[in-house]
Amino acid sequence: MKTVCPEIECDLLVIGTGMAGMAAALFAAQRGIDTVQVGMTGELNFASGLLDLLGMHPVAKAQIWSDPWEGIAQLIHDQPDHPYARIGVDTIRAAMETFIGFLNTAALPYRCHAHQNAQVITPVGTLKTTYARPESMAWIDRALANRPPCLLVDFPGLRGFSAHQIKAVLHERWPDLRTARLPFPGLTGELQTERMARRLETPVARAQLADAIRPQLGDARGVGLPAVLGIARTQLVFTELQQALDVPVFEIPTMLPAVTGLRLRECFERQLPQMGVRARYQQKILPTPSLAGDCFILKAGGELPEVQVRARAIVLASGRFFGQGLHADRHAIRETIFNLPVHQPADRSQWHRKELFHDEGHPIHQAGLCIDTQFRPVDAQGRCVYPNLFAAGSILAHQDWIRQKCGSGLAIASAYAAVQACQAVLGQTPQAATA
Numbered sequence: 001m002k003t004v005c006p007e008i009e010c011d012l013l014v015i016g017t018g019m020a021g022m023a024a025a026l027f028a029a030q031r032g033i034d035t036v037q038v039g040m041t042g043e044l045n046f047a048s049g050l051l052d053l054l055g056m057h058p059v060a061k062a063q064i065w066s067d068p069w070e071g072i073a074q075l076i077h078d079q080p081d082h083p084y085a086r087i088g089v090d091t092i093r094a095a096m097e098t099f100i101g102f103l104n105t106a107a108l109p110y111r112c113h114a115h116q117n118a119q120v121i122t123p124v125g126t127l128k129t130t131y132a133r134p135e136s137m138a139w140i141d142r143a144l145a146n147r148p149p150c151l152l153v154d155f156p157g158l159r160g161f162s163a164h165q166i167k168a169v170l171h172e173r174w175p176d177l178r179t180a181r182l183p184f185p186g187l188t189g190e191l192q193t194e195r196m197a198r199r200l201e202t203p204v205a206r207a208q209l210a211d212a213i214r215p216q217l218g219d220a221r222g223v224g225l226p227a228v229l230g231i232a233r234t235q236l237v238f239t240e241l242q243q244a245l246d247v248p249v250f251e252i253p254t255m256l257p258a259v260t261g262l263r264l265r266e267c268f269e270r271q272l273p274q275m276g277v278r279a280r281y282q283q284k285i286l287p288t289p290s291l292a293g294d295c296f297i298l299k300a301g302g303e304l305p306e307v308q309v310r311a312r313a314i315v316l317a318s319g320r321f322f323g324q325g326l327h328a329d330r331h332a333i334r335e336t337i338f339n340l341p342v343h344q345p346a347d348r349s350q351w352h353r354k355e356l357f358h359d360e361g362h363p364i365h366q367a368g369l370c371i372d373t374q375f376r377p378v379d380a381q382g383r384c385v386y387p388n389l390f391a392a393g394s395i396l397a398h399q400d401w402i403r404q405k406c407g408s409g410l411a412i413a414s415a416y417a418a419v420q421a422c423q424a425v426l427g428q429t430p431q432a433a434t435a
């Protein structure tokens, strides 16, 4: 006997649970849009958790911007096809403010430095430019400016994080650094950041860590630790550790996958359902959806029982090759769910330049979906493919987020613009008008 697949109806289906999908679901929920979100958890775990807005433009000249807003204005001028040019500075600002505001109220506070780019220390001791960082990393601004004596702590068994190496790389810029390698409370052998972070959420482990650090403090006016200060209770762990040590503490990002990405993921997974989003975090939308009137009918399969989703509009935030929104075979790059037209080089031989580290990057990184002013994917002639299908995030064409250092900014701002455009379409239909 054929089993009938249950159906879920919604106004908006967000496909994807990366940064763009989470941001789209958030913005939709804030606007009161009836939203279902489907995607596999995972990609955010691999992200650094830092919110880059624009670090570099033009990439060929490796020009770094301390004022990302000035950089964006220049980028919009130079690359009118870039998604940022479609969104516009005011909407990008509104998107970032709304997103960061949400994190602040969700007990995962992020800090910007006077709306300018700031720096964080990487796990190898170099500096990385970013826009917004967890509050637990923010003291680094003052530390880099004033270079007070500080203690850097690492733990035996934590791979890819050496306080000694960080000190060696930063030595000229910040000579007054000391290091200490301390056993991690309650864990031995090879250490994983997630286990360490969860352990520090217990008061006993926090107290033990503070007790181990205190005798090493000497004249240190700050303590740098790998980013393992909790996942769901980072703010508590961070605050209590500072109080126990009586000096500022700052986190230094670890190698990926890092708990800083996991914190964001868990924060969204906790908050969005409370905001009314019907989330299916262990499911995948199967290819080849159909249409019934103005609605999309799609199947979601995966780890949960299969369901059919009937949606009046969709925000597609399924990512690139890593997220599986795009797939490249021997002949072409294709979009994996709707088989949408993908902007790409004429043939495979042009995907990559001969020089691996070419100044301008590789054309394949600019492949993706072209969109109209309403964030709807278009065909080669610029015609919108579906009036109620919108796209956001790294799946968009004409951007190279890794090299331009605009990954999260692009994901958040395009999600905001797509949801805004989608709301206008939903609002125009008779159903919504009478609702």
Ligand SMILES: Cc1cc2nc3c(=O)[nH]c(=O)nc-3n(C[C@H](O)[C@H](O)[C@H](O)COP(=O)(O)OP(=O)(O)OC[C@H]3O[C@@H](n4cnc5c(N)ncnc54)[C@H](O)[C@@H]3O)c2cc1C
Pocket (backbone or CB within 6 Å): 015, 016, 017, 018, 019, 020, 021, 038, 039, 040, 041, 042, 043, 044, 046, 047, 048, 049, 050, 051, 052, 053, 256, 283, 284, 285, 286, 317, 318, 319, 320, 322, 323, 324, 325, 336, 337, 392, 393, 394, 395, 401, 405, 406, 407, 408, 409, 411
């Ligand atoms: C290793 C790494 C480091 C990063 N570091 C930074 C950084 O330092 N600063 C910064 O700003 N940004 C960084 N980012 C980028 C940022 O976090 C985002 O990943 C990026 O901007 C793209 O987000 P996205 O949501 O568009 O795509 P993805 O993150 O790729 O998410 C795509 C989502 O779509 C889902 N999906 C795909 N197909 C389907 C389907 N058929 N059905 C349902 N769901 C589907 C996937 O499961 C996934 O949830 C980093 C990312 C990675 C991977």
